[in-house]
Amino acid sequence: MELNLMVAGFGGQGVMMIGKLLSQAICDSTDYHVTFYPSYGAQQRGGTANCYVVAADDAVGSPKPSIVDQLIVMNDVSMVKFSPNVKSGGIIFTNSSLVKSGAGREDVTIVPIPVTEIAMELGSLKVLNIVMLGAYIGYTNLIDEDLVLDCILRLLGKKPEFIELNKTAFAKGLAEGRKAKAAHT
Amino acid sequence: MKKVFMKGCEAIAEAAVRAGARFYAGYPITPQNEIPEYMSRRMPQVGGVFLQGESEIASVTMVYGAGAGGTRAMTSSSSVGISLKSEGISYCAGARVPMVYVNMQRGGPGVGTIQAAQQDYFQATRASGNGGFKMIVLAPATVQEAVDMTYRAFDLAERDRNPVLILGDGVLGTIMEPVVLPEMKSDEEVAALKQKNRDWAIVGHSREEKRGFIDPGYWSTDMQEAHCVSLNEMYERWQREDVQVEELYLEDAELVFVAYGTSARIAKSALKLLRAEGHRVGMIRPLTVSPFPAASFDKIDYARCKCVLDIEMSIPAQMIYDVELALRERCAVETCLRSGGNLIERDDVVKKAHEILKGGVER
Numbered sequence: 001m002e003l004n005l006m007v008a009g010f011g012g013q014g015v016m017m018i019g020k021l022l023s024q025a026i027c028d029s030t031d032y033h034v035t036f037y038p039s040y041g042a043q044q045r046g047g048t049a050n051c052y053v054v055a056a057d058d059a060v061g062s063p064k065p066s067i068v069d070q071l072i073v074m075n076d077v078s079m080v081k082f083s084p085n086v087k088s089g090g091i092i093f094t095n096s097s098l099v100k101s102g103a104g105r106e107d108v109t110i111v112p113i114p115v116t117e118i119a120m121e122l123g124s125l126k127v128l129n130i131v132m133l134g135a136y137i138g139y140t141n142l143i144d145e146d147l148v149l150d151c152i153l154r155l156l157g158k159k160p161e162f163i164e165l166n167k168t169a170f171a172k173g174l175a176e177g178r179k180a181k182a183a184h185t
Numbered sequence: 186m187k188k189v190f191m192k193g194c195e196a197i198a199e200a201a202v203r204a205g206a207r208f209y210a211g212y213p214i215t216p217q218n219e220i221p222e223y224m225s226r227r228m229p230q231v232g233g234v235f236l237q238g239e240s241e242i243a244s245v246t247m248v249y250g251a252g253a254g255g256t257r258a259m260t261s262s263s264s265v266g267i268s269l270k271s272e273g274i275s276y277c278a279g280a281r282v283p284m285v286y287v288n289m290q291r292g293g294p295g296v297g298t299i300q301a302a303q304q305d306y307f308q309a310t311r312a313s314g315n316g317g318f319k320m321i322v323l324a325p326a327t328v329q330e331a332v333d334m335t336y337r338a339f340d341l342a343e344r345d346r347n348p349v350l351i352l353g354d355g356v357l358g359t360i361m362e363p364v365v366l367p368e369m370k371s372d373e374e375v376a377a378l379k380q381k382n383r384d385w386a387i388v389g390h391s392r393e394e395k396r397g398f399i400d401p402g403y404w405s406t407d408m409q410e411a412h413c414v415s416l417n418e419m420y421e422r423w424q425r426e427d428v429q430v431e432e433l434y435l436e437d438a439e440l441v442f443v444a445y446g447t448s449a450r451i452a453k454s455a456l457k458l459l460r461a462e463g464h465r466v467g468m469i470r471p472l473t474v475s476p477f478p479a480a481s482f483d484k485i486d487y488a489r490c491k492c493v494l495d496i497e498m499s500i501p502a503q504m505i506y507d508v509e510l511a512l513r514e515r516c517a518v519e520t521c522l523r524s525g526g527n528l529i530e531r532d533d534v535v536k537k538a539h540e541i542l543k544g545g546v547e548r
Contacts, residue, residue, distance in 0.1 A: 020361070027190040027363045036190075036361040040216065040299065059327070061454025061531055063360045 001032060001057050003142070004065045008050035008082050009074025009095070014129030018072060019051035021133055021151050022142075026055050029147040035063035048077060070140075072132060074115070076101050083108070093136055095128070111139055111180045118172055126162075127169035134173020139181045145174055188363040193328045193353065194219035196364050197287060198227065200335040201259050203367050205375040206285070207233035208251035208258040210244035214266040215299040216355035217289035221261070232372070241266045245273030245286075252282040253399040255379045255386030257339050261287035263355075264305050265296055267313075274348050275314025278416075279401035281385070283342035285335070287351040289358035292526040300526025301355030301447060306503035309352050310475040317413075319420045321427060322350045322475040324445040328362035330472070336367045341427075343382070345419060352474060354498070356447040356528065423476040430478035431470040434460070435485050438467025440541055443508050444496035445471045448529050452496045455534035464542055465489070474504065479511035492517045492541050496534060500524035 005022070009015045016038050023036035034055040052068070054060045071086050072093040073079045079094060083103040086092055091109045097116030113135040119128035130152060137148050152166055191199070198220045201209070209224040221237060228235035234251070238244030244260055251258035262270055267288045277284050290305045292298030309322050321341050325331035331353060338349040370378075379388060387397035403409040433456065435441065444452040449470045459466045467490075469481045485493075495505045495518060502520045509518060521537045523529050 023361060024190050027188065034190075034363060037356065038359060040355075040359060058457070059450065059453065060362075062451045062528060063356060064528055066530055066532075 001055065003053065003055040003070070004068040005053045005070045005072070006050060006068045006082060006085065007053070007072040007074075008048065008078035011047050011049040013049070013074045014126070015049045015074060016051050017156075018129045018133050018136075019053045021148065021155060022136070023053045023055070024155065025143055025148045025151040026053075028151060029143055030055075032056060033058065033060045035060045037063040039064070048081075050078070050082070072136060073099055074128070074132065075099065079103070091139075093132065093139070095132065109184065111135070111177075111184075113173070113176050113180065115173070118176070119169065122165065122169055122172065124165060127165055130166050130169040131173035131176070134170040134175075135177035135180070136173075138174040138177020138179075140177075141181075145170075186365040188365050190361055191328060191364050192219055192359065192361045193331055194289065194358045195223045196328050196332050196366070197261075197335045197351065197353075198223040199366060200332040201257075201285065201339070202227050202231055202233070203369045204257065204336045204339040205370045205378050206257040206259045206339060207231065207375060208248065208256045209233070209260065210236040210238050210247040210251075210258075211260050211262065212238050212241045212244050212266065214263045216291060216301070216358045217261050217263045217287065219358070220287060220289075241269035242272060245270040246276075248284050248286075249273050249276050249280070249282055252277060252284040253280065253387055253397075255382035255388045255397075257283075257285075257343070257375070257378065259285045259287075261289070263289045264291045264293050264302075267305065267308065271308075271314035275316050275318065276401040277348045278314065278318035278320070279316060280399045281346040282399060283339075283346050284348050285338045285342050285351065286348060287335075287353060290352065290354040292524070298526035299355070301357075301359075301498065301528065302524060302526055303354055303446060303448060303498040303503075304524065305352070306474065306497070306499060309350055310477070310507070313348075313350065318347075318416065319423075319475060320348050320350050321345070321423060321473060322352050323429075324352045324471060324474045325357060326446050326450045326470070328357070328360065328364045331357060332364050332366060334472075343378070346385070347419070352446065354447050355526070420476075424479075427473060428476045428478045428480070429472035430481050431472060432468070432481050432484065433470075434465070434467035435469070435481070436467075437465050437489065438485060439465040439489050439491050440467070440538055441485055441490060441493045442466065442468040442496055442534070443471075443493055443504065444468070445474055445504065448496050448498050451529045451531050452534055455531045455538065458531070458535055459538055464538065466538060474507075477507040477511065479507070482508075482511040482515075485515070487515045490516050492519055494519050494521055494534075494537060494541065496521045496529060498523050498527070498529055
């Protein structure tokens with residue numbers, strides 16, 4: 001097993017939390033070596049944010065690989081900027097509510113999920129990252145959904161008013177991801 | 186053992202607390218801010234002291250004071266901030282005060298960039314302050330190593346009554362990885378550690394006892410010289426007893442990588458790829474960059490080995506001088522370098538190795 005994932009979007013979209021939750025769940029539930037690398041720089045609100053999750057059977061080399069197997073893009077700018085970094089045969093998960101550009105290449109699979117719209121339907125834009133995480137797990141089946149949900153509730157459960165919302169958001173994303181996977185197979 | 190998922194900086198801070206550190210002073214700078222941030226929360230929980238000094242110089246000098254008082258004390262910074270701390274570090278070395286500090290290296294010289302680099306090798310191993318003193322410099326490549334090394338660093342610092350440096354970089358400080366934390370020393374153990382320093386530290390002596398006396402200088406030239414001679418004996422002992430290194434495939438290697446820290450983990454992933462292709466590549470990874478593992482270079486079979494590849498996130502190369510001293514011209518040396526906060530790419534290392542193994546380099 002080797003996973004190289006990059007997550008990119010605007011600051012404020014919960015980009016880092018997607019990577020953190022996923023890597024935490026991998027750490028908790030598997031024996032894989034895993035790293036979470038939040039890119040840092042002279043960031044500002046509304047600017048770009050991105051992070052990397054690398055997991056492998058063996059020790060992880062670079063926590064910030066220049067070429068990735070999978071990419072999650074939450075906004076259009078990130079799609080344009082980072083889609084060339086995806087390996088041939090790789091997968092790009094897009095927030096299709098905001099990402100209108102294509103990858104400009106045929107050798108990658110695009111999984112469009114309208115997470116901004118879904119989150120708005122659920123009543124809070126705040127959970128758009130949880131919808132995306134659900135969709136990612138639903139599509140890839142990388143780790144057991146319950147373990148990921150445990151992790152979400154543990155890391156984000158401090159505010160009880162968001163527990164149900166996060167659960168719903170995750171379930172909705174999961175269903176969307178599975179639907180997309182079924183359509184691709 | 187239970188593993189937890191922790192950020193490099195926070196894991197180092199927790200390891201220090203578990204090793205008995207009860208004093209931390211620092212000043213903010215990226216990419217090590219999570220160390221003081223974590224300490225500001227954690228130190229009060231264990232009856233320790235967290236202080237944000239008004240500057241790097243003030244905070245390192247506070248650590249000098251706390252160390253002189255026999256408390257396990259620590260500071261941290263990044264590159265340009267470490268330069269400011271050099272005065273206090275040299276004072277600790279001069280006065281034989283134990284302390285542990287962390288440098289999460291970033292781009293340089295000057296303010297440089299805030300991203301990861303290995304641009305401070307000379308500073309760490311050659312001139313961490315005035316006076317030509319040396320330190321044991323530990324170079325972790327993973328968060329687990331950073332934790333284990335930090336825990337041990339306090340013992341080394343106290344054994345030698347000398348500063349010990351943990352030399353990391355922005356990647357190590359920022360990444361989260363699974364880690365098994367070391368055992369927490371009890372309050373009794375921490376108190377006992379302090380009392381063990383009673384014969385030299387200023388721990389509060391009675392009138393009858395020989396008092397502690399901390400001084401970073403001498404009025405007599407002969408005394409200063411004797412001090413330097415005794416320090417030098419310690420440095421020579423480290424070379425015999427304290428070198429730590431990871432050696433891979435030196436017996437059959439036609440090409441040997443030398444890298445430490447984040448560069449080393451990337452170089453190692455390149456090595457695995459190359460070995461899978463059937464190439465005889467070996468590696469020397471210093472875990473202590475000071476004392477440098479020179480003896481490892483005697484294990485290379487120079488009848489086979491074409492070249493040693495020095496891999497660093499520094500331009501110009503800095504570790505290469507230690508490599509060349511250890512090699513004594515027994516084979517060629519090439520470099521694979523990045524700088525400015527850019528990481529070494531695995532594929533760059535692989536490509537360079539292919540060039541060398543194809544015979545692109547004259548022996």
